[in-house]
Amino acid sequence: MEGYPKSQDVSPVAASNTSENDLISGLREKADWAYRELISRWSDKLYRLSLRFLKRQEEAEEIVQEVLLKVVEKIDTFKGGSSLYTWLYRITINESLMRLRPDKGKVLVSWEEGLPQYENGIHLQEFSDWAKLPDEKFAEKEFQQFVQESIGLLPDDLKTAYLLRDVEQLPEEEVCKVLELTKPAMKNRVHRARLFLRKRIEAQYVR
């Protein structure tokens, strides 16, 4: 066992040089290099995604450990029909959502509150002017905390689509594959999540 490389630089290089098929073969052979590669290539991405759901570092670390253990244990059952990332993201999302379920203290807010109101297709309300909200505001800790809390109020299906598309910036096709959605269904979820967040941010920060 060579141990885990001490340099962060190893991961991107290794990631670009090893094909997914090679990595899967290496994992099936239980090779040290494949375990290192799995961690280098995926652990940060899965950690970030899990952290968006759970917000607690320790829990997100546990999820990464559980997901990667599941992957190395079940790699023989992995079928080539989908990509490894699809599988990894799906397990991470499921494990994270399972942890969220016991959160009985969560305040339930209807996402429909975010929907604009219309009368015969014309807006009933006047929107505030977001041009007054400087982009620098987005980087402020307090603002980000408010948005993270607001994301936490979304129903799981909207939250997951929003996190993958707008936060993790996955291409549309990949979000559809991970969530097993058609493109219109995926867009609809992201759209509704944006409407909900827009409304909450406007009420809090834009007057």
Next chain:
Amino acid sequence: MSVKHKMIRMMFGLMGLPTCEEVEQFAYDFLEGQLDPYTMKAVERHLKACKNCQRFITAYRKTAAFGKTFKKPSLDLEFKQRLFEFLIHQRVS
């Protein structure tokens, strides 16, 4: 329906433009540049005529964009080392 709304609705209808509600429904594809050229032009013309929808689209655009400004935390190397050892240990146990 108020007189004001009736007039606005009539104006959009006469100009062959989408309603505010339709503009909202097109917002995702509008931002992604995924509307067909005819609909794209119609939405742009609506936006020129409707200050409220201009504000809506500005807000929607910013809402869609701030996700990418979130911090991107990563695991420290010590954790990765422990994780590697854990996986190796599970392999042999």
